[in-house]
Amino acid sequence: MLRQDINELLTQTGPGTPMGELFRQYxxxxxxxxxxxxxxxxxxxVKLLSERxxxxxxxxxxxxxxxxxCAHRGASLWFGRNEEAxxxxxxxxxxxxxxxQCIEVPSEADNSSFCxxxxxxxxxxxxxxxxxxxxxxxxxxxPGLPEYEFLHVPPEQTYTSKRWQQSxxxxxxxxxxxxxxxxxxxSGGLKSDPLFKGAKGNEYNMxxxxxFFEVADTEGGxxxxxxxxxxxxxxYWRITPWVMPAFTMVxxxxxxxxxxxxxxxxxxxxxxxxxxxxHPVRSLTEQERQAMIDGHGVHSKNIPGTYRPMANMDNxxxxxxxxxxxxxxxxxxxxxxxxxxxxxxxMGPIVDRTKERLVPADSGIIxxxxxxxxxxxxxxDKGQTPPGVDPEHHRVRSAAVVLPAAESFLDSxxxxxxxxxxxxxxxx
Amino acid sequence: MAGPYxxxxxxxxxxAESRFRITRPIAPARDARIIALDDRxxxxxxxxxxxxxxxxxxxxxxxxxxxxxRTLDGAPVALADLLTGTDVVVVVATDDTGRxxxxxxxxxxxxxxxxxxxxxxGDGFAADDxxxxxxxxxxxxxxxxDEGDLVDLLTALRV
Numbered sequence: 001m002l003r004q005d006i007n008e009l010l011t012q013t014g015p016g017t018p019m020g021e022l023f024r025q026y027x028x029x030x031x032x033x034x035x036x037x038x039x040x041x042x043x044x045x046v047k048l049l050s051e052r053x054x055x056x057x058x059x060x061x062x063x064x065x066x067x068x069x070c071a072h073r074g075a076s077l078w079f080g081r082n083e084e085a086x087x088x089x090x091x092x093x094x095x096x097x098x099x100x101q102c103i104e105v106p107s108e109a110d111n112s113s114f115c116x117x118x119x120x121x122x123x124x125x126x127x128x129x130x131x132x133x134x135x136x137x138x139x140x141x142x143p144g145l146p147e148y149e150f151l152h153v154p155p156e157q158t159y160t161s162k163r164w165q166q167s168x169x170x171x172x173x174x175x176x177x178x179x180x181x182x183x184x185x186x187s188g189g190l191k192s193d194p195l196f197k198g199a200k201g202n203e204y205n206m207x208x209x210x211x212f213f214e215v216a217d218t219e220g221g222x223x224x225x226x227x228x229x230x231x232x233x234x235x236y237w238r239i240t241p242w243v244m245p246a247f248t249m250v251x252x253x254x255x256x257x258x259x260x261x262x263x264x265x266x267x268x269x270x271x272x273x274x275x276x277x278x279h280p281v282r283s284l285t286e287q288e289r290q291a292m293i294d295g296h297g298v299h300s301k302n303i304p305g306t307y308r309p310m311a312n313m314d315n316x317x318x319x320x321x322x323x324x325x326x327x328x329x330x331x332x333x334x335x336x337x338x339x340x341x342x343x344x345x346x347m348g349p350i351v352d353r354t355k356e357r358l359v360p361a362d363s364g365i366i367x368x369x370x371x372x373x374x375x376x377x378x379x380x381d382k383g384q385t386p387p388g389v390d391p392e393h394h395r396v397r398s399a400a401v402v403l404p405a406a407e408s409f410l411d412s413x414x415x416x417x418x419x420x421x422x423x424x425x426x427x428x
Numbered sequence: 429m430a431g432p433y434x435x436x437x438x439x440x441x442x443x444a445e446s447r448f449r450i451t452r453p454i455a456p457a458r459d460a461r462i463i464a465l466d467d468r469x470x471x472x473x474x475x476x477x478x479x480x481x482x483x484x485x486x487x488x489x490x491x492x493x494x495x496x497x498r499t500l501d502g503a504p505v506a507l508a509d510l511l512t513g514t515d516v517v518v519v520v521a522t523d524d525t526g527r528x529x530x531x532x533x534x535x536x537x538x539x540x541x542x543x544x545x546x547x548x549x550g551d552g553f554a555a556d557d558x559x560x561x562x563x564x565x566x567x568x569x570x571x572x573x574d575e576g577d578l579v580d581l582l583t584a585l586r587v
Contacts, residue, residue, distance in 0.1 A: 214563075214569040215568070313438040348445070366580055367570060367580075370580045405564070410571070
């Protein structure tokens with residue numbers, strides 16, 4: 001359980017809130033690069049941390065992320081004309097550049113300096129990998145750009161998707177460090193999902209449904225090790241890294257690509273789930289990439305032209321009780337992503353954590369909440385930079401290994417959980 | 429009922445419907461024993477014991493290598509008695525001196541099907557042997573630099 005005041009602190013991310021200020025210390029994904037595919041492509045509405053913004057790519061290829069609403073009368077610049085190096089409000093023609101600076105007010109005299117004093121709130125928007133990242137905090141404290149490995153392998157080795165999740169970011173994120181649900185909720189996927197099946201590790205997963213956990217502090221967040229019995233005298237370890245505030249990786253399976261997530265608050269009742277797959281040493285095969293596009297693995301099949309999953313709360317997640325009876329899915333919902341989302345959304349927009357009955361196996365979640373809370377308070381009270389801001393903290397990997405029973409996963413996997421460019425993942 | 433909603437799931441997941449979740453007092457779920465394995469752990473456990481807990485007993489595991497459980501007041505307790513009636517044991521270690529106690533408590537919990545959790549404070553390496561002794565038995569090991577983890581764990585478990 002969690003005190004109500006702490007639950008509120010961790011789940012509210014709007015401007016001026018402690019958790020909102022914490023998120024504003026980091027570069028966070030704002031949208032996929034594919035959403036602004038070319039110069040002068042249509043602007044895109046972006047809501048992040050309860051701030052309504054519009055993103056655009058101007059005639060010179062510069063990305064802008066600015067207040068959604070025109071300074072004149074408050075019309076949405078989503079209707080704006082993206083042309084000639086700026087975004088023009090179609091209502092009265094006010095025009096803004098990629099920094100939010102007003103550069104033209106047609107009703108003013110030709111030489112008027114009026115527009116120099118009109119500037120919309122804006123944030124940097126930078127392409128790293130397949131994502132456009134923004135930093136919504138103090139420019140003087142802007143850290144180095146993200147260095148997560150999935151962003152820096154060659155394009156043919158990586159794929160990222162996103163989906164809208166209708167819940168607070170925290171309950172979505174907590175699923176990412178909750179290794180014990182895999183054996184139940186995702187058991188169907190371990191047998192059939194083209195991006196999971198066939199790995200030796202899956203057998204250990206299915207045979208031992210009562211994993212042991214070790215949770216260890218790191219400079220940037222946590223490692224959560226889940227240990228299951230393997231051959232006599234050995235354990236199968238699945239090691240999940242969390243980098244603050246919202247980056248997690250799923251331990252790999254065989255030679256399948258590695259995957260993970262970044263959860264980004266839209267507002268307090270919605271979040272974006274960015275899901276990525278990459279292989280550190282080889283290109284994704286056509287079949288793998290197609291499987292990701294088709295919503296397998298950690299991805300979702302979305303309604304065309306949107307980032308809303310086809311299976312969503314409005315259609316009861318297309319639950320199929322017959323498939324459940326046949327053993328194809330554990331919950332009746334198809335796909336790893338929507339299996340998670342359906343249950344996390346069912347908790348309500350912000351789950352009441354004062355009513356929980358946690359067990360020791362939830363220690364990863366307990367520790368993560370504590371780390372987030374302490375970091376938010378230390379930032380608010382002492383201005384202390386939180387873990388995970390330093391790009392050095394981003395250079396982590398998940399791992400899945402079999403170790404002799406006496407060995408500590410932290411000692412034995414010290415290299416396996418570090419990014420070594422060009423080195424294969426540690427995976428069973 | 430607010431709406432309109434396109435499905436039962438959409439209505440049930442709404443903020444409006446969250447107000448109708450049943451509210452009633454939740455009884456403490458656990459009858460916990462918290463056992464310090466070494467001297468520094470004992471100091472931590474004494475501080476934590478000063479807080480208000482619903483159903484928790486706090487103990488010291490022994491002297492150095494010797495397994496000799498006792499209460500925080502120094503009264504000896506048989507390990508079997510200490511583990512009777514509990515459903516979760518949390519052991520706390522900061523170094524290796526409690527390795528024998530870790531093994532004894534872990535084995536005792538295993539025999540009685542008592543959930544065992546370990547909180548290892550410090551850099552982890554100083555308590556390698558204690559961790560190794562606990563590993564076969566402790567369902568959860570929390571390796572941490574923060575003694576607040578013990579408080580948070582017990583609070584989250586509604587001890």
